[in-house]
Amino acid sequence: MAGGGAAVRELQYRDAIREALREELLRDPAVVLIGEEMIDPWGGTFGVTKGLSTEFGEERIRNTPISEAAIIGCAVGAALAGMRPVAEIMFLDFIATGMDQVVNQAAKLRYMSGGQVNVPMVIRAAGGSGLFIEHKMMYNNKGPVPEEEYLIPLGVADIKRAGRDVTVVATSRMAPRVLAVAERLAATGGPDIEVIDPRTLVPLDRATILASVRKTHRLVIVHEAVERGGFGAELASIIGAEAFTYLDAPIQRVAAFNTPVPFAPDLEDFLVPDEARIEAAVREIAV
Amino acid sequence: MAVDLSRENAAVAEEMPDRATLSRMYETMVTIRLFETRLVELFNAGKLGGVLHVYIGEEACAAGVCIHLETHDYLLTSHRGHGHVLAKGADMNRMMAELFARETGLCRARGGSMHIIDRSVGVLGANAIVAANVPIATGAGLAAKWRGEGQVVACFFGDGATNHGAFHEGINLAALWDLPVVFICENNRYAQFTPQRMHAKIEDLAIRAAGYGIPGVQADGQDVLAVYRVAQEAVARARRGEGPTFIELKTYRYTGHAISNPICAIGRPDEEVAAWKARDPIPPLERHLLEQGLLTSTELRAIQDAAAARVAAAEAFAEASPRPRPETALEDVYAEWPVGAPL
Numbered sequence: 001m002a003g004g005g006a007a008v009r010e011l012q013y014r015d016a017i018r019e020a021l022r023e024e025l026l027r028d029p030a031v032v033l034i035g036e037e038m039i040d041p042w043g044g045t046f047g048v049t050k051g052l053s054t055e056f057g058e059e060r061i062r063n064t065p066i067s068e069a070a071i072i073g074c075a076v077g078a079a080l081a082g083m084r085p086v087a088e089i090m091f092l093d094f095i096a097t098g099m100d101q102v103v104n105q106a107a108k109l110r111y112m113s114g115g116q117v118n119v120p121m122v123i124r125a126a127g128g129s130g131l132f133i134e135h136k137m138m139y140n141n142k143g144p145v146p147e148e149e150y151l152i153p154l155g156v157a158d159i160k161r162a163g164r165d166v167t168v169v170a171t172s173r174m175a176p177r178v179l180a181v182a183e184r185l186a187a188t189g190g191p192d193i194e195v196i197d198p199r200t201l202v203p204l205d206r207a208t209i210l211a212s213v214r215k216t217h218r219l220v221i222v223h224e225a226v227e228r229g230g231f232g233a234e235l236a237s238i239i240g241a242e243a244f245t246y247l248d249a250p251i252q253r254v255a256a257f258n259t260p261v262p263f264a265p266d267l268e269d270f271l272v273p274d275e276a277r278i279e280a281a282v283r284e285i286a287v
Numbered sequence: 288m289a290v291d292l293s294r295e296n297a298a299v300a301e302e303m304p305d306r307a308t309l310s311r312m313y314e315t316m317v318t319i320r321l322f323e324t325r326l327v328e329l330f331n332a333g334k335l336g337g338v339l340h341v342y343i344g345e346e347a348c349a350a351g352v353c354i355h356l357e358t359h360d361y362l363l364t365s366h367r368g369h370g371h372v373l374a375k376g377a378d379m380n381r382m383m384a385e386l387f388a389r390e391t392g393l394c395r396a397r398g399g400s401m402h403i404i405d406r407s408v409g410v411l412g413a414n415a416i417v418a419a420n421v422p423i424a425t426g427a428g429l430a431a432k433w434r435g436e437g438q439v440v441a442c443f444f445g446d447g448a449t450n451h452g453a454f455h456e457g458i459n460l461a462a463l464w465d466l467p468v469v470f471i472c473e474n475n476r477y478a479q480f481t482p483q484r485m486h487a488k489i490e491d492l493a494i495r496a497a498g499y500g501i502p503g504v505q506a507d508g509q510d511v512l513a514v515y516r517v518a519q520e521a522v523a524r525a526r527r528g529e530g531p532t533f534i535e536l537k538t539y540r541y542t543g544h545a546i547s548n549p550i551c552a553i554g555r556p557d558e559e560v561a562a563w564k565a566r567d568p569i570p571p572l573e574r575h576l577l578e579q580g581l582l583t584s585t586e587l588r589a590i591q592d593a594a595a596a597r598v599a600a601a602e603a604f605a606e607a608s609p610r611p612r613p614e615t616a617l618e619d620v621y622a623e624w625p626v627g628a629p630l
Contacts, residue, residue, distance in 0.1 A: 013300070032433070059433075065463070070422040070456035076424020080411045081361060083433060100453070104416050105423065113404040114395030115619035117411070212494030259620045262611075264388035265336055270613030 009119060016050045017124075021049065021086065025056050028084055032060050034071055035088030035124075039063045045090055072123060076105045077132040079121040089125040108260045141241050155203030158211070165196035166286050167212040168221040169235060170197060178222055181278045191286035201231055209235070211245055220281045222273055227255035249285035256263035259263060304515055306581045308354060310590070312511050313572050313582075315350040318594040320569065322379065325598050326369070326386065330546050334544030335386050337437045344541040347568035348473050349374040351506075352441055352534075355522040361409045361427045361440040363420040366401045367473075367540075368413035371443050377405040383601035389608035395621070396611045418448040421470070428466030428531070439525040440468040447478025449492050449539045458533065462499040465530035469521045472538040473508060479544045482555065485613025496533035508538030509568045513573075524549040539563035 011019070015223040024031045033049065039061050043050025053061035064071050069087055075087035089095045095102065102123065109119050160175060161182050168177040182193035194212050200207055213219050218237055221232040232253040239251060254273045262268055304312075323341040330339045342349070345367075353374035356362070364371040372382060377393065385392030386400055393405050401415035411427055414420040424442035428470050431438035447471055461468045473491075478486045489495075496503025506513040506520065514536060521532035541564060545552045550560060576582040582590075 011463040030433075032429070062429075062464070063461060067456035067460060069453045070425060070460045071421025073419065073453060073457060074426035074429060074460060077411070077428070078361075078430045079426070079467055080423070081430030083426075083428040083430045097452075100419055101422065104486055105414075105419055109404075109412065109574075110622060111619050113395070113406070113412070114396055114397045116394065116404055116406045118622050120622070133319035225373055254547040257617060259617060260397075262397040263337060263385075263392075263402070264396035264611050265392070266388065266610045267396065267616035270616045 014046055017048050018050065018052065022052060022055070024084070024086075025052065027062060029205060030082065030084040031086065032078065032083055033061060033064045033086045033088065034064060034068060034075055034078075036064055036071070036090050038088055048124075049088070058253050061100070068094050069101055070098075072098040072101035073105065074123045075123070076101055076109070076119060079106075079119045080109065080117055086124060087274045088124045089123060091113060092125040095123070095125055109227045111260045111262070132206070152199065154200045155205055157198065157205035157208040158197045158199055159208065160195040160197055161193065163192040163216070165191040165193065166218040166282050167194045167196065167209070167216045168222060168278070168282065169228055171201070171210055171231065171232050172197075172224060174222040174224055174278075177275060178278055179274070181282070184275075185279065187283070191282055193282060204235075204238075206238060206242070210239070213239055213243045214246045217246055219247070220252040220254060220278070222254045222278055222281075224256055226258045226270055227253055228258045230255055248287075252281040252285055254281045288413065288619070302516075304512070306355075308515075309572070309576060309581060312350040312354055312515065313569075313576065313587070314590050314594060315353070315374050316346040316511065316569055316572070317591055318379075318597065319346045319349060319373050321594050321598045322373060322383075322601075323369055323589075325602065327542070329386075329602070335352055335400075336388055338402075339546040340367045340544065341540045342367050342540065344563065345473055345475060345508060345538045346370055346380050347511035347572075348471065348508045348536045348538055349443075349516050351511045352469070352471055352518040352522075354444075354515060355518050356409075356439070356441055358408055359436070360438050361424070361431065362443075363411055363424040363427065364413045364443040364458060365417065365420060365445060366413065366415050367445065368403065368443065369400070371441075372403050372405065372410050372413065375405075375410050376408040377403070377410055378407075379597055380519050380604040381405075383598075383605040384608045387438075387605035387608070388610065389605055390611040390615075391604070391608040395619075397616075418451035418453040418457075420444060420445060421448065421451075421454045422460070423457075424468050424470070425457045425461040425466060428461055428468035429464065432464075432528070437526050438467065439522055440466075441522075442468055443473060445470045445478065446472060446474040446476065446478050446483055446492060447481070447486060448472070449495060450478070450486055458501075458531070459499050461531045462501045463607065465528065466530045467528065469518065469525055470531060470533045471518075471590065472523060472533065474535050475538050475540045477544070477555065480548070489622045491535065493535035495534060499531075499533070501531050501533055503535070505535045506535030506536065509563075509566045509571075511572055513567055521627035539566075551591050595613060 025066050034135035038044045038049040039053035071087050077084045106119050160179050168178050178195050182195050221235050223231050232255055236251045256271045323343050329335050349370035363374045381393045388396040401413055404415045424440050428440045476483050493503035493505045504517045506517040517534050
């Protein structure tokens with residue numbers, strides 16, 4: 001559409017999407033649409049692609065079997081090799097069957113290739129069970145275990161160390177790392193840290209964490225997963241909602257930087273929170 | 288169900304490759320063998336990080352297939368991909384540097400052994416996820432067909448991958464669209480530790496091709512000439528625009544799944560390993576070259592020495608290369624990113 005702001009049209013959502021796809025098909029011969037029942041006479045479940053296969057042919061509007069992994073994987077390969085594919089997943093619910101291609105392939109290939117390749121593709125889509133994750137780097141760690149049979153209930157946090165000044169909630173492998181920082185600071189006259197390992201995120205022991213924050217008035221959250229959209233954000237939101245008036249300082253998050261995990265140890269070690277970053281976050285808000 | 292594999296195989300021409308071709312395949316096999324033998328030593332000495340899956344014993348497969356590929360053709364491979372990547376012409380120095388996690392590595396040490404990419408020679412990727420490379424190869428085939436320059440795609444995977452959903456989806460789509468992809472199953476009889484009899488009801492995986500409506504051919508993966516012949520027809524068929532072929536190569540890996548795993552897993556007796564080692568693919572080619580008067584023993588030795596020198600030079604290059612600066616871990620996450628914006 002030409003700019004200028006004079007002419008304004010009213011378009012249905014589906015028509016606006018179709019128009020965008022059509023403009024790209026016209027503009028760039030490398031653009032190809034890949035998905036289920038997008039060709040005429042169907043034109044997609046919601047009619048988004050109606051007319052496109054008639055106009056551009058079935059070489060460019062490619063109808064696929066019900067094969068979400070192949071739709072997304074084929075788009076990944078075509079993009080690596082110079083095309084500009086648009087993959088359509090009929091309903092967002094179905095994307096889980098092709099998730100490896102989204103998470104491990106499309107999202108990571110540029111990074112893993114050291115920037116050699118791009119994956120210029122688009123995925124369009126119309127849009128509770130228990131999980132226990134064992135940290136693979138902790139299989140060799142040792143810790144005290146009671147002699148008798150015992151159960152750790154889900155949803156009960158473990159206060160690893162009591163402290164007065166700052167609450168640090170740390171998950172999995174970060175808990176012993178935070179504990180080391182806490183002991184060092186205590187030995188050198190630094191802030192007195194209360195270290196809490198929530199042990200399970202769902203269910204989450206809110207009561208223990210809230211009680212601690214109401215006592216210390218300061219919270220640092222440490223996790224090894226990437227910062228963006230992580231458990232730290234979830235917990236910060238909970239504390240903000242339920243203990244806002246108790247906080248004397250902004251909540252701090254210490255987490256992996258927002259990248260995939262690189263092969264080189266030099267690079268991976270940089271991304272994962274280390275004791276220096278944890279200590280800096282504590283000192284940032286400690287009095 | 289009756290699938291006549293012999294009929295498919297009989298259609299393959301019994302033409303003997305020339306001296307130069309045989310020499311190149313010999314050089315490729317020896318190079319892969321020496322490269323990976325050294326990798327095992329380096330891994331055991333603690334010089335390589337991550338996990339190491341080697342290809343020792345299977346070299347005829349990579350050599351006999353990749354000899355038919357041009358630089359602009361594409362290659363997709365698996366976690367056991369060093370041999371294919373070398374056979375496709377990747378720079379050995381930069382490949383070794385990648386395994387050493389050095390900045391000069393093909394992927395600047397972001398990828399490592401299981402994610403090597405060398406776009407300059409069409410290596411679109413080794414892949415750590417079993418069978419994930421199959422639909423990606425289909426996509427590269429789509430791009431090749433669209434470009435119309437006669438490019439083909441070679442996609443290597445193991446017997447275990449043929450039980451994965453992504454394999455079925457990817458090969459079915461390539462067949463449906465007549466894409467120029469050659470799917471090569473290196474059936475080394477084990478999916479990680481699990482023997483084939485415990486992971487598939489059938490003995491000959493090539494018959495699965497019939498279910499996709501494409502040719503399914505087999506060859507002895509220890510016989511580089513047999514591999515050469517089936518791959519020649521499959522690649523030619525793809526270049527002619529007649530669609531994919533599924534090749535099953537019966538082969539064997541001498542090591543455990545990964546170097547840190549035991550060599551003899553469940554159902555893998557010492558005698559079996561010994562029997563396959565007695566069918567090593569390199570000596571028969573040496574004998575053939577000598578008996579046919581194509582190369583002298585001096586010339587064979589020269590090829591071996593040159594390959595050993597390349598491996599040594601690659602190791603020296605890697606050792607001398609700088610480690611990546613930690614803060615560069617934040618680079619290359621996105622193709623475009625607003626200048627100065629936090630990641």
